[in-house]
Every structure is written in structure tokens, then in C-alpha cells.
Amino acid sequence: MHFALVVYPQFEVLDAFGPTEALHCLGHPFVNPNSQDITFSVIGPHLNPVSTGPTEGDPSPVKSRVAQTIVLTHTFDAPPKDVDVLIVPGGFGAGPKVLHGGDWEPAGVERVVQFLRDQYPTLKHLLTVCNGAGLAARAGILDGQKATTNKQLWPAITALGPKTHWVARARWVVADNGKLWTSSGVSAGTDAMLALIDHIYGKNDQGTLYGDVIKEGMEWNRVYDSEADPFAGSNNVTDVPAQE
Amino acid sequence: MHFALVVYPQFEVLDAFGPTEALHCLGHPFVNPNSQDITFSVIGPHLNPVSTGPTEGDPSPVKSRVAQTIVLTHTFDAPPKDVDVLIVPGGFGAGPKVLHGGDWEPAGVERVVQFLRDQYPTLKHLLTVCNGAGLAARAGILDGQKATTNKQLWPAITALGPKTHWVARARWVVADNGKLWTSSGVSAGTDAMLALIDHIYGKNDQGTLYGDVIKEGMEWNRVYDSEADPFAGSNNVTDVPAQE
Incomplete structure (x- = not known):
């Protein structure tokens, strides 16, 4: 299986590296004796x-100098051809404009959106994290889902x-016949x-879900x-139905 | 406050970027209206x-091709002078040798250990994650703690x-009069x-612990x-007292 992570300036670090930690564990024989070829x-x-x-040029009031900088393997213009699962983190770099004062957003957001639109038809699964769902929404991928x-x-x-249809009380939602995962x-x-790994790989020889093997390692x-989802309650949000 | 993250080849990605996500939120005014200067x-x-x-050359049976590559700001030989809090992730790159087959460990582990030994006296806090504690142990920092x-x-x-004295049923342990945090x-x-952030920053103007502001954002x-700590039970481990 080929997993790929989308990155762009000002992506959210744990959106990306929580899910990839799970992949590390999935592929590591110390944590997972039935380690998978990833x-x-x-x-x-x-x-x-x-x-x-x-x-x-970001006009938002962010003064934090906390940043990590990551090396890439491919570009949106020359991506790998055989991606099975695409992981799309959120972050303030994903916009929308309102997060930066209302009439500005980081350059390049539209290019990310176009990349998701281009990739989605050939993927087995798309996983968005946080406001990464906004990028998928702008790509039209969430329409009718x-x-x-x-x-x-x-x-x-x-x-x-x-x-x-935006589901408020959900830690994650699976749609499009198991292809579309938004968290x-x-x-x-x-x-x-972890739920997606269970969906893909199921149980190991000992009858244990791979997601459970991994959560022990993590x-x-x-x-x-x-x-x-306690955070639906703490933020007092409710479902937003699709508009006709 | 100056927070710094130690990295070395084959550090564990979430060991590092879970804690730094908390720092992102601490410093971001959207998540934390009382955002801190970090x-x-x-x-x-x-x-x-x-x-x-x-x-x-790693002789361990790791075949996973899941890796992220991170850009550094300083070296062990020329570190920043005013670090307050040092975060030390674990990972298979921290050894010990037994994790790689028993008679080999990644080059450079001793240099990390020496760096921790040199830095500890001037830090306000050291936070080790996972087998990052093994590096601190080798540096002598955990002696008598x-x-x-x-x-x-x-x-x-x-x-x-x-x-x-190794405490089995612990998600984290605070020692050395609040200076030493091992998780x-x-x-x-x-x-x-999050607990360390509460220890350092306490509550905001609204009487909410900063760690709680951050956990909502995360x-x-x-x-x-x-x-x-359910993982003490699932791994059936017990305390290891200090040897005299």
C-alpha cells in the first residue's frame, strides 16, 4: 500500500504526524510482528x-515562533502515480481567509484544492484531518456526502x-462507500x-485488529x-445539513 | 520561554510532534487568546x-519505508544559549542496542547523551518522551530520581x-523538584x-488552565x-526500584 501525506505552508503538525506515527507502527516489526509493507x-x-x-505577509495576529520544517519527496506537479491513501492535514495554511483576518489567505491553497480534485478518482481512500476537510470541500469531493x-x-x-451534510457529533465520518474519511x-x-487501518487490514494472525496493535505501541x-466527541459539546456546534 | 526539541536519526515522530503541537497552540492567538511568547x-x-x-546499516528487521525528514535550527556543538525547556523524544534511534539486534546501535547516541548531560544543569525543565528517558538515564540525570x-x-x-526508581503505573513522572519530567x-x-504547561503557566485571565485551552484546540x-496508565497493565510491567 502506498500512503501519501499532503503538505503546504503552515500545515498543522499533529494533523500530519499523528496519523503517520500510526503508519510507522504498522510498518515496524518491533511494534507489529505482522508488519506491513508500506x-x-x-x-x-x-x-x-x-x-x-x-x-x-500573513496579517493574522500569530506571533508564535514555534515551527517545524519538513522535507518533501514529490510535488503536486509530479506526484507518485500509485497513491492508495492520501492524508490531508489541516492547519492555518489551509484557510479559509477568515482565519487570517478576512481578505487574505496563504498563496497556493487553490493548488492544493486542484491536486485533491485530480487525485481523488484514483485513490482507494482519502483521509482529511481538521480543516483539511475544507480543502476537500472546495475540491467538490464532499458534495452530496x-x-x-x-x-x-x-x-x-x-x-x-x-x-x-456536516455531522457535528463525530470524531470522524466515513462516506462515499468507505472511500472518504473526514475527521x-x-x-x-x-x-x-487507526479506524482506517482496521478497515484496510482487519485482524492479524492472532485475531487482533491492527489498529489495536498500533495503539499499544503508541x-x-x-x-x-x-x-x-466531547468537543462538539464544548464548542456547542450542531449539524449543518446540505443546502438544496 | 525558549523551548527546544532534540532530534537524531530515527527519532519517533509523534514523540516529538505531539508536544510541539501543544506549543503551537500555546502560541497561537486563535486557539489561545492569551497566547504566549515562545x-x-x-x-x-x-x-x-x-x-x-x-x-x-541498521541490522534490525525494519522494512518500513515510512519516514519524515526534519530541518534543524542548531547543532549539539553550537546550541542556543538560553534554552528553558528541552524536549527529548524517544525512537529506535535512541537505542539501546537490543532494539537493533543486540550488538549495534545507531551512531551518535553517545553524542545525544553528552548533550543532555551538558544542558541539564542550566535548564528549567527537561521532558523526556518514551525511550528518550533511556538517553537521560545514560547521562546520569535520572540517578536517584x-x-x-x-x-x-x-x-x-x-x-x-x-x-x-522506575515507576510502572505512570503516564508521566515529575521529579527533581519539578525540573525533571519523564513520560x-x-x-x-x-x-x-500539557501538565508541564500548566505547571509553568498556570491559569489564564478567565481562570482556565492553559493546558485545557490547548487540549480544546487539539x-x-x-x-x-x-x-x-492502562499500558502498564497491558504490558504487565512492575516498578523497578533503584539498586543500591
Whole structure:
């Protein structure tokens, strides 16, 4: 299986590296004696390293100098040909504009959206994390589907997908006959990835779900119920039905 | 406050980027209206990007091609002078040798150990994640202290600190009058970081712990009780008292 991670400037670090930690464990024989043969790529706008920090000119009030910078393996213009599962993190770099003061967003967001639109037909699964769902919504991928997203950004992101039924009380949502996985904010992406790994790989020779083998390696307090979402309540959000 | 992350080849990705996600949120005014002024550095053996993948010559049976590669800001030989909090991830690159077949470990482990030994006296806090505690143990920092580490690697790592009381049922342990924070495997580092943030910053103007502001932004199912550790039980580990 070929997993790939989309990155762009100011992606959210745990959106990306919670799910990829699960893949590390899936492929590591110490954690997982039935370790799986995985190919992994990191795809972005160019081959220069990409930072999680604010991009130049960002008018938002972000003064944090906390950033990590990641090396890429492929570009949106020359991606690997055989990606099975594409992971799309959110982050302030995904927009929408309202997160940066209302009339500005980082350059290149449309290129990410176009990449998702181009890739989706040939994927086995798409997994969005946090406001990565907003990128998929803008690509039209969520039209006519159920989906979820970050609960603190709920109004801003759900507005990007007027043809989508946005499910509020969901740590993640599976749609499009098991092809489309959208998760709530940040950490929810890791629970969704564990559920997706169970969906793809099932149980090992000992009858244990691969997701459970991995959560032991990660010492992850796993959420099994996709509707167990305290953050819907703490943010007081409700479903947003698709508009006709 | 100046937070710094230690990296070395084959560090564990979530050990590092769970805790730094918490710092992103601490410094971001969208998540945290009382956002804090943070400096952040990434320190490693050289300024070339460092990969989470197996190093050359590793005789362990790792066939996974899942790796992320990170850009550094400083080297062990020329670190920033004013680090307050040093974060030390674990990973198979931290050894010990037994993880790689018994008589081999990645080059450079001793240099990491020496760096921790040199830095500890001037730090406000050291936070180790997973078998990062083994590096601190080898540096002598854990001598005479209580500590914890990854539960799947328990015998191998606790053996590195014979003068340490290793606490089995602990998601994290605070020792050395609040200076020394050791956490259990991978995800436990993020709960420890949230507790450390509460220790440092306390409550905001609204009377809310900063760690709680952040866990909402991260949609993190936070563990508040440092002794709530199901992985001690699932791995059937028990305390290892210090040897006299």
C-alpha cells in the first residue's frame, strides 16, 4: 500500500504526524510482528522544505515562533502515480481567509484544492484531518456526502461545503462507500487513521485488529466510537445539513 | 520561554510532534487568546535534515519505508544559549542496542547523551518522551530520581538506569523538584507536556488552565491523572526500584 501525506505552508503538525506515527507502527516489526509493507510519500507545492509556521505577509495576529520544517519527496506537479491513501492535514495554511483576518489567505491553497480534485478518482481512500476537510470541500469531493471537521472552526469550514451534510457529533465520518474519511480537529485524525487501518487490514494472525496493535505501541488512548466527541459539546456546534 | 526539541536519526515522530503541537497552540492567538511568547529551536547532530527512518546499516528487521525528514535550527556543538525547556523524544534511534539486534546501535547516541548531560544543569525543565528517558538515564540525570518510560520497552530501558526508581503505573513522572519530567510511550509525552504547561503557566485571565485551552484546540482526550496508565497493565510491567 502506498500512503501519501499532503503538505503546504503552515500545515498543522499533529494533523500530519499523528496519523503517520500510526503508519510507522504498522510498518515496524518491533511494534507489529505482522508488519506491513508500506510505501510513504510526502507531496507538496515544491521540493523545498515546508514549514508549519506562518507564511510571509500573513496579517493574522500569530506571533508564535514555534515551527517545524519538513522535507518533501514529490510535488503536486509530479506526484507518485500509485497513491492508495492520501492524508490531508489541516492547519492555518489551509484557510479559509477568515482565519487570517478576512481578505487574505496563504498563496497556493487553490493548488492544493486542484491536486485533491485530480487525485481523488484514483485513490482507494482519502483521509482529511481538521480543516483539511475544507480543502476537500472546495475540491467538490464532499458534495452530496456526510463529513466532519474541526469543532472550533465549525462555521468557517462548513460554509465551504454547502452541498455537504456536516455531522457535528463525530470524531470522524466515513462516506462515499468507505472511500472518504473526514475527521474532526487535530488528534481526531489519529483515531480516524487507526479506524482506517482496521478497515484496510482487519485482524492479524492472532485475531487482533491492527489498529489495536498500533495503539499499544503508541500508548494511545484510542477512541473506537466515531460518535464519541466531547468537543462538539464544548464548542456547542450542531449539524449543518446540505443546502438544496 | 525558549523551548527546544532534540532530534537524531530515527527519532519517533509523534514523540516529538505531539508536544510541539501543544506549543503551537500555546502560541497561537486563535486557539489561545492569551497566547504566549515562545521561542522554539530544533537541535541535532548537524544542520542537515534528520530522518525518522532507519539509519544505514541498521541490522534490525525494519522494512518500513515510512519516514519524515526534519530541518534543524542548531547543532549539539553550537546550541542556543538560553534554552528553558528541552524536549527529548524517544525512537529506535535512541537505542539501546537490543532494539537493533543486540550488538549495534545507531551512531551518535553517545553524542545525544553528552548533550543532555551538558544542558541539564542550566535548564528549567527537561521532558523526556518514551525511550528518550533511556538517553537521560545514560547521562546520569535520572540517578536517584523517580522516572518512567515506554511500557513495551520496559526491561531494556529501565536497565539503563540502575540508580533510578522506575515507576510502572505512570503516564508521566515529575521529579527533581519539578525540573525533571519523564513520560511513558509516544502519546504520553503530549499529556506530560500539557501538565508541564500548566505547571509553568498556570491559569489564564478567565481562570482556565492553559493546558485545557490547548487540549480544546487539539481536540485531545486529555489524561489529567499521571497514574492513569492502562499500558502498564497491558504490558504487565512492575516498578523497578533503584539498586543500591
